[in-house]
Amino acid sequence: xxxxxxxxxxxxxxxxxxxxxxxxxxxxxxxxxxxxxxxxxxxxxxxxxxxxxxxxxxxxxxxxxxxxxxxxxxxxxxxxxxxxxxxxxxxxxxxxxxxxxxxxxxxxxxxxxxxxxxxxxxxxxxxxxxxxxxxxxxxxxxxxxxxxxxxxxxxxxxxxxxxxxxxxxxxxxxxxxxxxxxxxxxxxxxxxxxxxxxxxxxxxxxxxxxxxxxxxxxxxxxxxxxx
Ligand SMILES: [Fe+2]
Numbered sequence: 001x002x003x004x005x006x007x008x009x010x011x012x013x014x015x016x017x018x019x020x021x022x023x024x025x026x027x028x029x030x031x032x033x034x035x036x037x038x039x040x041x042x043x044x045x046x047x048x049x050x051x052x053x054x055x056x057x058x059x060x061x062x063x064x065x066x067x068x069x070x071x072x073x074x075x076x077x078x079x080x081x082x083x084x085x086x087x088x089x090x091x092x093x094x095x096x097x098x099x100x101x102x103x104x105x106x107x108x109x110x111x112x113x114x115x116x117x118x119x120x121x122x123x124x125x126x127x128x129x130x131x132x133x134x135x136x137x138x139x140x141x142x143x144x145x146x147x148x149x150x151x152x153x154x155x156x157x158x159x160x161x162x163x164x165x166x167x168x169x170x171x172x173x174x175x176x177x178x179x180x181x182x183x184x185x186x187x188x189x190x191x192x193x194x195x196x197x198x199x200x201x202x203x204x205x206x207x208x209x210x211x212x213x214x215x216x217x218x219x220x221x222x223x224x225x226x227x
Contacts, residue, residue: 001013001014001015001030001046001047001048001049001052002014002052002055003032003052003055003056003059006140006142006201006209007137007139007140007142007201008139008140009033009034009119009137009139009140010031010032010033010034010137010139010140010142011031011032011059012029012030012031012032012203012209013029013030013032013046013048013052014027014028014029014046015027015028015029015030015046015047015048016046016047026152026155026160026206027206028044028046028072028205028206029044029046029203029204029205029206030042030043030044030045030046030205031043031044031144031203031205032056032059033116033119033120033137034059034060035063035064035115035116035118035119036118036119038060038061039061039062039063039064040056040059040060040061040062040063040064041063041064041066041116041119041120042056042062042064042065042066042079042086043066043067043068043135043144043146044066044067044068044069044072044075044146044205045065045075045076045078045079046075047078053082061085062079062082062083062085062086063086063087063115064086064087064089064115064116065079065080065083065086065087065088065089066089066090066108067088067089067090067091067105068090068091068108068132068133068134068135068144068146069091069132069133069146069147069148069205070091070092070093070094070097070098070130070131070132071096071097071146071147072098072146072147072205073090073091073093073097073098073099073102073105074098074099074102076088076090076102076103076105077099077101077102077103080103087106087115088103088104088105088106089105089106089107090102090105090106090108091107091108091124091131091132091133092107092131094129094130094131095129095130096129096130108122108124108133109122109124110122110123110124119137119138119139120135120136120137120138121135121136121138121197122134122135122136123136123190123193123194124190125179125186125187125190126183126186126189126190127179127182127183127186127187128182128183129182130179130182130183132146132147132148134146134148134190134194136194136197136198136199138198140201141198141199141200141201142199142201142202142203143194143197143199143201143202143203143214143218144203145202145203145204145205146204146205146206147176147179147205147206148175148176148179148187148190149173149174149175149202149204149207149218149221150169150173150174150176150204150205150206150207151171151172151173151174151204151206151207151208152164152169152170152171152173153171154170154171168180168225172217173204173207173221174221174224174225175187175221175222175224175225180225184226187222187225187226188226191218191219191222191226194218195215195218195219199214199215200212200213200214200215201214202214202217202218
């Protein structure tokens, strides 16, 4: 894991190529935000090296571990062992939740908690049995998306590439077919809320960091998904 500065007070780090969606091996990214109180907010933590942990520790104490999507819920467990004092936050659990022996966590809602309401706004993508929370880092104008919007390069692995194509998430990206199928109404409500926010950059957990024009990118992807 190598921390990469995105802007003032916000970093990303790529995890190893993971298998968290049945068979598709793909890269997954965590996001770190430094809150006004100096503590770190870490979303979708990835497996990391000692050097990576040292780099993180240099930024500040870890205050919050967040699993914004049911498929990243299991990743909180090992980081909780590393940072037992950090508060745990997660989306509601449901049939899409990966992992057993899940630690209790505070459920994320539409209203940001006082712990980060000064820096981050949040919106829930609500479907039947599926919830994902999207965040806006206001100071840097960055939208943080986990699974609801993805963009995968061709990997050369035939089965994986076929699944990516069928799933509708090949570069330049889109809303995965299974998530799209869950709730069109939920998707519409989410996109309306998110497009009202002020952002120009997009960080996807599974895709490149889009620098500039992110709002048009999100608008296009959801226009295709909701056609
Ligand atoms: Fe994911």
